[in-house]
Amino acid sequence: MALTLEQLNTASVAEAVALLDGLYEHSPWIAEAALAQRPFTSLAQLKHAMVQVLAQAGVQPQLDLIRAHPELAGKAMVAKSLTAESTNEQNKAGLTACTPEEFARIQQLNADYNARFGFPFILAVRGPRGLGLSKAEIIDTFARRSLNLPDYERAEAIRNIHRIAEIRLNDKFGYEPTEGNDVWDWQEKLAQHSEPGYAEKGQLTVTYLTDAHRACAQRISHWMRDCGFDEVEIDAVGNVVGRYQPATPEGKYLLTGSHYDTVRNGGKYDGRLGIFVPMACVRALHRAGKRLPFGIEVVGFAEEEGQRYKATFLGSGALIGDFQPAWLDQKDADGITMREAMQHAGLCIDDIPKLRRDAADYLGFIEVHIEQGPVLNELDIPLGVVTSINGGVRYACEMYGTASHAGTTPMDRRHDAALGVAELGLYMEQRALQDGDSVATIGMLQVPNGSINVIPGRCQFSLDMRAPTDPQRDAMAKDVLAKLEEIARRRGLQYKTELAMQAAAAPSAPEWQARWEQAVAALGVPVFRMPSGAGHDAMKLHEIMPQAMLFTRGLNGGISHNPRESTTSDDMQLAVDAFGHVLQQLASE
Known part of the structure; x- marks a missing residue:
């Protein structure tokens, strides 16, 4: 018993x-x-x-x-x-x-x-x-x-x-995390769709509007119908949109969801968890024959990762009116333009402007996401309440020195481009640590045409700097660029930088963060607050409506964008329970 x-x-x-x-x-x-x-x-x-x-x-x-x-x-x-x-x-x-x-x-x-x-x-x-x-x-x-x-x-x-x-x-x-198991199973089944060249190796890759991507959209839309959504459609950019209507026609909607595309050879839960958790909650409402004073709109965003084309956040961007017509002419590695891919998928490009949401029709946006980092895993805490999505800035850079013989050039007469970048990398590490929650990375670093016996005369590298607030990010970036100038001058080097991306921080709306905190506390687990170092669709919706996110703990050191990305069905159940609790709070308000 x-x-x-x-x-x-x-x-x-x-x-x-x-x-x-x-x-x-x-x-x-x-x-x-x-x-x-x-x-x-x-x-x-x-x-x-x-x-x-x-x-x-x-x-x-x-x-x-x-x-x-x-x-x-x-x-x-x-x-x-x-x-x-x-x-x-x-x-x-x-x-x-x-x-x-x-x-x-x-x-x-x-x-x-x-x-x-x-x-x-x-x-x-x-x-x-x-x-x-x-x-x-x-x-x-x-x-x-x-x-x-x-x-x-x-x-x-x-x-x-x-x-x-x-x-x-x-x-x-005798406890079974029933909804958590279903959410886990949905993600496993969706991961059966992967692109050629990866599927044969058992790897998961789903990029924008490929056959695997379109198959995922179809499967999600069918599951939404099975869950009891009143309306399900695949919109003009490929988002899968399910709407569960409010108790009265004049009711507003709660907007939620996440993305279903992946990085190449990625994990099964990044993004997709945020689609299936609210789906499980809508299914529970439908089975109980229950309507809320507000409707629930769940969006499986078609593109967030920027893998096939450079238009990152294309899916959520379309909902705030941020779709640039110039993107349609971008080409993928096979020379296929985005316009051609959309036409092949049967999407109506002329309808894209109609996707823009009126914030007055919505209560706000919430998103559930796997943490994609080690913090919750190391603390053995299942859920984390996000305080802010870090603002980020990226630069594509080159350092120029003098290529010369590695054996005959004395150390004090060298102009080594690679060592200049190496010194900058060590400074970035120290500078980010000063803030505690800032991060700075040189993720790409190469010496074009380098040779084992030649001092590097040219070095290409990237800078990626992120912080929970824009002023904190900007102060770090200013210091790093000043250090780059100082290193180059001292070492007799030249350099150039090109701003590749700048994204504003998205602090959680206090009242929405508080709802997540109340939900987590009601489950009997610690309320742990943390910033998000990664970007999310919530960043885009933040531009027109209040938003807040909930993280679930990842296994295997919290690794993400990796096949070992994982979380448990028990933790997924807690996410479903927390989401349901937020719905109850909103209904009682």
Whole structure:
């Protein structure tokens, strides 16, 4: 019989510890310490209480906990001395049925890992959906994590232990993150569409108006209809738009959504999570036969990444009237213009100006997005409330010196273009750190026609600088460009810079940020506020209406724009619950 929070909250300490037995391998003290925070109002609150206990315990108790776990497919499994929970998990992952080759490979990985770190490899083998990772995924993850630094790997082991405990706790309470599972499944199914050259390698690439992109649009539109949206269309730039009507015709709309295009060889959740979370909420309203005082408009934006053409934020830009006719003449790598691609897709170019939204018809814009960074993952916090989307500026630059013989030119007579840029890069690192939440990057750096025995006479490089406010960004950019001037003068170099992009910061509207904060607090998880270093469609809508975003934690160090991008269905469920809570707040207002 499933455990309930009421049972747990009213039991004696000894009884409650017994009820939570087996969550953390041979370590009942974690649950016992967490019980001091009773009463719990949600499973999420209980889970985080245990996370806090272990975080505050220090390094040695953490190492003791890691070492209490068995090796994967190790001696304990062979001897059948695993705990019932570990047996179930390793069995679900197929580790009890390894081929001789797989078993030998895992044994070698176990030996190498233990020699490097002094503790066993820990992986939540039931995975982000709870169904079990494949043996290939387990072995690949094992090999990759064996290369981590010891402190990072200890923390990663602890994160996986918390995920194991989360799944075990769900089992005890008979809890299933139903909507989170559906959101996860939608993203997996949508990821089946990928472009030639990538699909054959199992890689995900969906760029603007390719066959894979159009297939995604069709699939999203069909799912929207299945969810009960009253109107579904693919608009003149390829956005998929679903509208769930308000209780009365004069009601305004809440605008929400995110993008469904991807970078090349990207992840499954970037953007798409923000389409499917509100879809799940609309489906729940439809199934309950419920209308709100306002309507809900969910947009799957056709283009945000700028991969096929240079017109980044094309999908959301069209909604604010920011579609430049000159973009239509841009050509992709195959020489196909945007106009030709749109005509081939059956889009009506003449209707693009009609897509502009009247802000008076909307309450505001909210967006759910995977964090795309390590912060929430490292803190073991499932959700983050975004305070501002960083403003950014980018430059395409060149440094010019004198190419000369690497063996015969004394060090004090050189005009090395690459060293000038290297010095600038080190300064940028120091300057961004002064602000705490600014970031600065030289992402592209090359010596054209460079040779191993020639001092670089020319260096091409990029500058990317971002900060939560425009004045902070501008002050950093001013300092970096001044440093570039000073370095060039001192080293006898010349340079040129070209402004490639400038985007204003988009601070969250205070009242909308507060709604997200209330929703997160109601779930029993910490309210963690953070800026967004990446750009989002919310930046464009910010120009005409109030906006605010919610982040979900990413796995694998929070990596994004990468096939390892991932999050759990439990965290997706929390995002659905938080979104639903915001809808309730708006309805009551």
